[in-house]
Amino acid sequence: MADTPEWVRLSDQEVVLQARAGREAAYRELIRRYERPIFALLFRMVRDRELAEDLAQETFIKALNAIESYRPEFKFSSWIFKIANNAAIDHLRRRELDTLSLDGSPHAATPEAMQATALQIGARQESPLDAVEAKELGGAIEAAIGRLRPEYRSCILLRHVEGRAYEEIAEILDLPLGTVKTYIHRARNELRQSLAHLREA
Amino acid sequence: MTPVPGPHLTPEDLDAWLAGVLAPAAQEHLAGCPTCRDRAETEREVVSLLAGLPLISPSVGFADRVMARVAVPQPLTARTLEVLRRRVFATRRSLATAASLLVVVAGSMAGSIVWTLGHQDTLAALGQWLTAQAGQAAWLGLRGIASNFIEQPWFAGFKALAASPGRLGFASALALVAYLSGVLALRRLLALPTQRVAHAGA
Numbered sequence: 001m002a003d004t005p006e007w008v009r010l011s012d013q014e015v016v017l018q019a020r021a022g023r024e025a026a027y028r029e030l031i032r033r034y035e036r037p038i039f040a041l042l043f044r045m046v047r048d049r050e051l052a053e054d055l056a057q058e059t060f061i062k063a064l065n066a067i068e069s070y071r072p073e074f075k076f077s078s079w080i081f082k083i084a085n086n087a088a089i090d091h092l093r094r095r096e097l098d099t100l101s102l103d104g105s106p107h108a109a110t111p112e113a114m115q116a117t118a119l120q121i122g123a124r125q126e127s128p129l130d131a132v133e134a135k136e137l138g139g140a141i142e143a144a145i146g147r148l149r150p151e152y153r154s155c156i157l158l159r160h161v162e163g164r165a166y167e168e169i170a171e172i173l174d175l176p177l178g179t180v181k182t183y184i185h186r187a188r189n190e191l192r193q194s195l196a197h198l199r200e201a
Numbered sequence: 202m203t204p205v206p207g208p209h210l211t212p213e214d215l216d217a218w219l220a221g222v223l224a225p226a227a228q229e230h231l232a233g234c235p236t237c238r239d240r241a242e243t244e245r246e247v248v249s250l251l252a253g254l255p256l257i258s259p260s261v262g263f264a265d266r267v268m269a270r271v272a273v274p275q276p277l278t279a280r281t282l283e284v285l286r287r288r289v290f291a292t293r294r295s296l297a298t299a300a301s302l303l304v305v306v307a308g309s310m311a312g313s314i315v316w317t318l319g320h321q322d323t324l325a326a327l328g329q330w331l332t333a334q335a336g337q338a339a340w341l342g343l344r345g346i347a348s349n350f351i352e353q354p355w356f357a358g359f360k361a362l363a364a365s366p367g368r369l370g371f372a373s374a375l376a377l378v379a380y381l382s383g384v385l386a387l388r389r390l391l392a393l394p395t396q397r398v399a400h401a402g403a
Contacts, residue, residue, distance in 0.1 A: 035264065057266060
């Protein structure tokens with residue numbers, strides 16, 4: 001191969017091989033290919049630019065330092081999206097533990113008590129920023145995505161923003177294919193309902 | 202009011218409709234059912250809003266910040282040189298040893314170059330003598346092999362066989378069959394038992 005391969009012509013797997021051979025340019029090419037989709041996914045998962053950037057950095061550092069353990073029979077995109085999604089879900093879980101359980105207190109004795117102690121992160125009060133965002137349809141959909149359950153959010157973003165196939169999403173999220181389809185339909189339903197008032201207006 | 206044919210669209214039907222591959226029966230229902238049409242249109246609107254979300258990028262210098270914390274494996278030659286460099290510069294003694302070795306090697310190389318340049322006639326004569334010796338040795342070897350071959354008890358039979366092209370062809374075919382059978386038998390004998398390797402997961 002030439003000293004300076006035309007990176008755009010190489011598949012992800014070929015770029016990974018170059019990276020394994022110790023070529024820094026190959027690492028940079030992998031970052032160039034995935035920094036935007038990974039960052040966009042994380043930003044829409046955690047809705048905080050600075051945090052999304054930290055998580056994106058963490059994702060790339062983890063993936064690139066473990067490039068030797070990547071198995072070329074899998075898609076590189078699935079591998080790196082899986083690492084990113086896990087980082088986002090871990091963060092959201094930690095944040096959830098810092099506040100209250102989504103399903104209410106585990107010590108609640110009755111369903112009513114459970115309901116009373118439940119904290120719906122999805123149904124949080126809209127901040128002034130959210131309210132401004134919601135004025136426009138684009139902002140409204142971003143806000144509506146933010147109100148989805150994290151697992152619905154991952155599915156809908158991977159499917160309709162990143163354009164990944166159902167099978168790849170199932171692989172990324174380690175979920176059965178049927179579950180992925182159900183989550184996507186439910187997420188679309190919720191988004192439809194969230195946007196209904198704007199549509200009527 | 203005209204009855205709408207078929208059941209309402211399922212989520213799978215909506216997916217198929219979004220992908221433009223809805224079954225004709227479902228299409229017929231969709232055409233006559235305002236509820237399903239409205240739902241499908243809203244669904245399409247949501248999907249197109251999602252697809253049209255702006256592409257967002259991390260801040261400038263993201264790649265550099267990542268690369269600052271990534272350990273790029275060095276190629277083998279670079280790694281070897283690095284190990285060598287570390288060993289040479291480890292102590293004064295190792296440095297002195299390496300320097301002496303370098304002087305000896307570089308000195309011998311320079312000496313040999315100087316001697317070669319000054320004794321080109323001698324080198325040419327030596328080259329000719331070596332070539333003649335090698336040729337003679339090769340000829341002697343060939344003669345030795347030929348006489349050894351001729352003295353074998355089966356040589357007369359071989360000579361008779363070689364005299365008749367038909368018999369020679371038959372013998373060659375027989376030898377070829379024997380050779381191929383031997384190769385096949387060896388392959389079967391040396392084949393490893395097949396093993397299924399469990400998939401270790403991603």
